[in-house]
Each structure stands twice: as C-alpha cells, then as structure tokens.
Amino acid sequence: xDTVVSVSHFRKTYGSFVAVDDIxxxxxxxxxxxxxxxxxxxxxxxxxxxxxxRHSDGGSLEVLGIDPVRxxxxxxxxxxxxxxxxxxxxNMKVGEAMRFFCAYHRVTPRxxxxxxxxxxxxxxxxxxxxxxxxxxxxxxxLSVSHQPxxxxxxEPTAGLDVNSRSELHxxxxxxxxxxxxxLLATHDMAEAEKLADRVSVLLGGRVVANGSPRxxxxxxxxxxxxxxxxxxxxxxxxxxxxxxxxxxxFKDDYAIFYSKHPGTSVPALLRYIExxxxxxxxxxxxxxxxxxxxxxxxxxxxxRK
Amino acid sequence: MNAFINHFTFEFKSGLRNANQLMMNxxxxxxxxxMMGLIMTKINPGFTQVLIxxxxxxxTMASTVLGLPNPLVELREAGVFRSYKINGIPAVSILVIxxxxxxxxxLIVAAIITFTAGPLFGGVEPQDVxxxxxxxxxVTFNFGAIGALIGVISAxxxxxxxxxxxxxxxxxxIGGLMIPISMLPPSAQPLAALLPSSHAMQAYxxxxxxxxxxxxxxxxxxxLSVSLVLTFGLAIYLFNWDSxxxxxxxxxxxALLALAxxxxxxxxx
Numbered sequence: 196x197d198t199v200v201s202v203s204h205f206r207k208t209y210g211s212f213v214a215v216d217d218i219x220x221x222x223x224x225x226x227x228x229x230x231x232x233x234x235x236x237x238x239x240x241x242x243x244x245x246x247x248x249r250h251s252d253g254g255s256l257e258v259l260g261i262d263p264v265r266x267x268x269x270x271x272x273x274x275x276x277x278x279x280x281x282x283x284x285x286n287m288k289v290g291e292a293m294r295f296f297c298a299y300h301r302v303t304p305r306x307x308x309x310x311x312x313x314x315x316x317x318x319x320x321x322x323x324x325x326x327x328x329x330x331x332x333x334x335x336x337l338s339v340s341h342q343p344x345x346x347x348x349x350e351p352t353a354g355l356d357v358n359s360r361s362e363l364h365x366x367x368x369x370x371x372x373x374x375x376x377x378l379l380a381t382h383d384m385a386e387a388e389k390l391a392d393r394v395s396v397l398l399g400g401r402v403v404a405n406g407s408p409r410x411x412x413x414x415x416x417x418x419x420x421x422x423x424x425x426x427x428x429x430x431x432x433x434x435x436x437x438x439x440x441x442x443x444x445f446k447d448d449y450a451i452f453y454s455k456h457p458g459t460s461v462p463a464l465l466r467y468i469e470x471x472x473x474x475x476x477x478x479x480x481x482x483x484x485x486x487x488x489x490x491x492x493x494x495x496x497x498x499r500k
Numbered sequence: 501m502n503a504f505i506n507h508f509t510f511e512f513k514s515g516l517r518n519a520n521q522l523m524m525n526x527x528x529x530x531x532x533x534x535m536m537g538l539i540m541t542k543i544n545p546g547f548t549q550v551l552i553x554x555x556x557x558x559x560t561m562a563s564t565v566l567g568l569p570n571p572l573v574e575l576r577e578a579g580v581f582r583s584y585k586i587n588g589i590p591a592v593s594i595l596v597i598x599x600x601x602x603x604x605x606x607l608i609v610a611a612i613i614t615f616t617a618g619p620l621f622g623g624v625e626p627q628d629v630x631x632x633x634x635x636x637x638x639v640t641f642n643f644g645a646i647g648a649l650i651g652v653i654s655a656x657x658x659x660x661x662x663x664x665x666x667x668x669x670x671x672x673x674i675g676g677l678m679i680p681i682s683m684l685p686p687s688a689q690p691l692a693a694l695l696p697s698s699h700a701m702q703a704y705x706x707x708x709x710x711x712x713x714x715x716x717x718x719x720x721x722x723x724l725s726v727s728l729v730l731t732f733g734l735a736i737y738l739f740n741w742d743s744x745x746x747x748x749x750x751x752x753x754x755a756l757l758a759l760a761x762x763x764x765x766x767x768x769x
Binding site for chain 2: 246247248268270271272274276278283284285286287291294295296298299300301321
C-alpha cells in the first residue's frame with residue numbers, strides 16, 4: 196500500500212499551550228483514517244498543519260512526499276478539504292462555486308458532481324440559501340472536484356439529517372474504493388466505527404489509542420453489555436450476583452449487566468428470571484461499541500454511568 | 501487567466517447582489533449626487549464648477565472607504581479566506597480582485613456623474629478630458645488601496661466603521677469636496693493636506709480644469725501615486741487570511757506608515 200500521509204512526532208504549540216504533543220500516524224491510499232477526540236484534543240491543529248495553513252513546532256509531516264509546512268503551494272492539487280465552517284461567500288451560487296474553484300485548480304468544472312450531489316436544481320441558488328445538508332454536499336463536491344489523492348474531512352456530517360448523512364457516507368465509501376485516502380476528523384463514533392479502517396484517539400494533544408475500530412473495542416475492558424427487560428422488573432427490586440458479571444445497573448426499564456463471559460452470564464440470568472416466575476420482554480447482547488471504548492479511554496472512570 | 505476572470509466576475513456580481521455593497525457602490529453616491537445637484541447648485545451656483553470632481557471623489561470614497569472593507573472582514577471572519585488559501589488562491593488575488601471590481605463599479609458611477617452633471621445640473625465639464633480620466637483612475641485605485649488596507653487591519657466590522665469614518669468624515673468637512681481648500685482657515689489647511697480627497701480635488705481642479713489651486717496639483721498627483729504604491733504594499737504585507745492565525749507579518753499599526761506621503765505633503769504643498 197502507498198503511504199499518502201505520514202506524520203511523525205508532530206508537535207504544535209500556541210504560546211505556552213501545547214495543542215499537539217508528539218503524535219505519529221500514517222494514512223494509506225484507499226483508506227479511511229479516523230482522527231477521534233474530544234474538543235481541544237488537537238485534531239483541528241493537526242489537520243490544519245497538514246492542509247498547509249499552520250506551522251509545525253516539531254516533528255515531520257508529509258503528504259505524498261510534499262512537506263505541507265515548507266511547500267504549502269504544492270498541496271492544493273493533491274488534497275481536497277471539506278472545512279467544518281462554511282468556506283464559501285454567502286452570495287456565491289452553486290454553479291459559480293464549482294466554476295470558481297475548478298478554475299483555480301485548472302480543471303474543467305465538474306457539473307456532474309453537482310448532479311451527483313442532487314444540487315442540479317440549486318445551481319443558481321446562493322450558498323447562504325442552501326440547507327445545511329446541501330451546503331455540506333456542495334462542500335464535498337468542491338473538495339473532490341480536482342480528484343485529490345487525499346481528502347480531509349472535518350466533522351463532515353455535523354448537523355445533517357439521517358438521509359443526507361447516509362448519502363455522504365456512501366460517497367466516502369465510493370471515494371475510498373476509487374483509491375482516495377480519506378482523513379476523517381469526527382466526534383461521531385458511530386460514523387467512525389462504520390467508515391474508518393483505522394483510527395487514532397487523541398486526548399490532550401497525544402495519541403492515547405490507535406488501531407482498527409474492532410481492535411480498539413476488543414482491547415478495552417472486554418466486557419459485553421447484556422440488556423434485559425422483564426415484565427416484573429425483578430432485577431430492579433433485588434440485586435443478585437451472577438457469574439462473570441462485573442457490574443450491573445438499571446436504566447430506562449432495562450437491567451444492564453457487563454460480563455466477561457456472556458456465555459455463562461446469559462443462561463444464568465435466564466434461569467433466574469424463570470425461577471422468579473417473571474416474563475422476559477427483551478434481551479440484547481452487544482459487544483462494546485467504539486463510543487463506549489472512546490468514553491472508557493477519554494473519561495476518568497470509564498464514562499459508564 | 502480563466503481563474504482571474506471567474507473570480508473578477510463573481511466579485512463584480514457580488515457588488516450588485518450584496519445589499520450593503522449595492523448601497524455603497526450605487527444608491528448612496530448617486531442619491532447624494534442628485535441631492536447635491538438639485539440643492540447645492542441652487543444655494544451656491546459656484547458649486548457647478550466642482551460638481552463633477554467632488555461627486556466623483558465622493559462616490560469613490562463611498563464605494564471604497566465605506567463599502568470595501570466590511571466584506572473583506574466578513575469573509576475573513578467566516579473562514580472564506582482560509583478556504584481560498586487551501587485551494588491555492590494567492591493572497592494578492594484575494595485582495596486585488598475585490599479592489600478591482602469595486603473600482604469597476606466606481607468608474608461606472610463616475611461615468612454616470614460625468615455624463616449627466618452637465619445636462620441635469622449645469623455641472624462644468626473638465627477642460628482636459630484625458631487628464632481627467634487619468635486622475636480618476638489614480639484616485640479610484642488610491643482609495644481602493646486604502647479600503648483594502650482598512651479591511652486588512654480591522655479586527656472586526658465595528659473597527660472598519662471606526663477607521664472608515666475617521667477618514668470619511670474629515671474628508672467631507674475639510675477635504676475640498678464641499679468647501680474649497682483655499683477658503684479654509686490657515687490652521688486647517690495642513691490638516692487638509694493629510695487627506696487623500698484634498699489631493700484628489702487639487703489634482704482635478706489644477707490639471708483637468710486648469711483652475712487656481714491651494715496646493716501644487718503636480719505634488720498632489722505625486723502624493724497620490726506614492727500613497728497608492730505604499731498603501732497597497734502595506735495591505736498585501738499585513739494581509740491575514742484568518743483572524744486566528746498568529747503568524748502573520750507585521751503589526752496592524754504598521755498601517756500608519758500609509759500616512760507618510762500625506763505628512764510629507766504638509767511640508768511640500
């Protein structure tokens with residue numbers, strides 16, 4: 196696999212504040228790489244330095260052999276960036292925006308992308324009159340109009356409805372299939388879990404975990420979540436110890452058990468319901484999600500309430 | 501070239517689409533011109549002598565000093581310049597193209613004033629038309645550079661209003677637009693020499709209208725020319741594509757260097 200992005204021991208400071216402290220990762224061609232972390236974790240500083248709009252205070256960064264700090268001018272043809280904020284003048288029309296950016300990238304305007312994004316009817320509509328979803332779709336169309344090798348997406352689906360979100364996800368997967376490397380910064384763990392091949396979790400400017408979403412979730416406490424709802428709510432009335440269960444709580448009519456060995460715990464729980472002459476309404480056995488693992492990593496106490 | 505044409509076309513259309521810019525580029529200067537033509541020429545018939553140059557300078561100040569800085573600040577605040585930079589749009593284009601499109605609007609208004617002032621209000625036409633055109637270009641470019649510099653150094657839109665009015669209001673009072681500079685008290689004349697509008701009026705009246713002037717009009721042309729180069733150079737140097745960017749060149753107070761040719765003019769005129 197070809198390496199598209201290589202970040203090694205990168206450090207970024209603002210005065211005495213250390214925003215990013217010695218982080219390293221790389222992104223391969225045809226891969227979606229998730230950069231996760233709470234606000235202030237250093238995601239945006241890292242992305243902006245890769246985009247060539249911030250200086251580095253240590254370490255090295257490379258995008259397809261280009262140093263974004265020293266040669267930012269060479270980056271524009273190899274990266275596409277969908278910014279978190281608007282990035283377009285409010286009175287610029289959809290068609291104008293496509294012609295405008297394509298002219299600066301010296302490529303033919305990609306009106307096919309406008310169509311692909313379902314914006315053909317909005318071609319003469321000003322950016323400020325578009326819905327949030329339409330603005331995001333336009334931003335994505337503009338960011339890929341010059342067929343960049345690396346696409347940087349900062350919270351691409353923030354504020355979108357379910358349909359728009361799903362459409363954008365499909366587009367990202369299509370782009371990955373065509374060989375585009377995607378660097379995705381997001382707060383949305385479900386999105387990262389669904390799309391990312393690998394992720395790095397940033398906290399306080401440092402990488403605290405990395406790997407594939409599956410690797411991260413299995414590397415956690417290894418506890419499986421068992422949620423049970425019964426007619427008589429027997430688990431709420433009386434707390435009983437069950438084999439392999441390390442923690443139990445009651446939330447929204449469900450008794451929730453965290454078990455190291457669900458194969459042992461589930462039959463024991465079912466036997467207990469039968470003995471108590473209660474009736475099972477719902478039973479769910481879930482492996483820990485990336486969100487739970489993220490909370491475990493980033494929140495003191497593991498984030499489980 | 502294609503990129504330049506696209507960018508220029510968009511900025512030019514913006515000057516018409518954006519209500520504030522439309523107001524400053526066309527509605528405000530033309531309404532003021534109509535009012536001055538109807539009222540001032542009746543109160544003071546001598547005003548017909550200066551109606552065209554003073555209204556051209558007024559229209560230029562309205563579109564550049566009052567109209568140009570705000571959109572620059574708003575686009576920077578909205579992260580648009582950041583997006584432009586990522587897409588490889590050079591800082592020079594980000595500044596030069598809005599200035600050029602504003603100047604284009606100003607020249608349209610200047611042409612409307614020049615062609616209608618005579619038939620409508622008895623405004624006296626310039627004696628030397630080519631010189632009048634050259635001075636108009638110099639004046640509009642100079643004020644365009646000033647508008648760009650105000651937009652670059654203003655931290656927010658409130659600051660643009662402050663800086664713009666600091667130049668606009670004295671220009672209206674002692675900048676030779678309403679009252680000839682020669683009629684100002686001697687103590688106010690050096691202050692008038694600090695204002696670009698004074699030099700613009702002296703250049704028009706002395707060279708295009710061949711009238712007696714308070715300042716040497718060739719010196720005024722020199723001051724405006726040096727000011728144009730210096731002011732635009734400072735605007736490019738101090739340009740910051742993002743208000744969060746702390747690594748930009750120079751301190752905004754460096755913009756005060758743009759006053760240098762005008763301070764020199766106090767001793768030269």
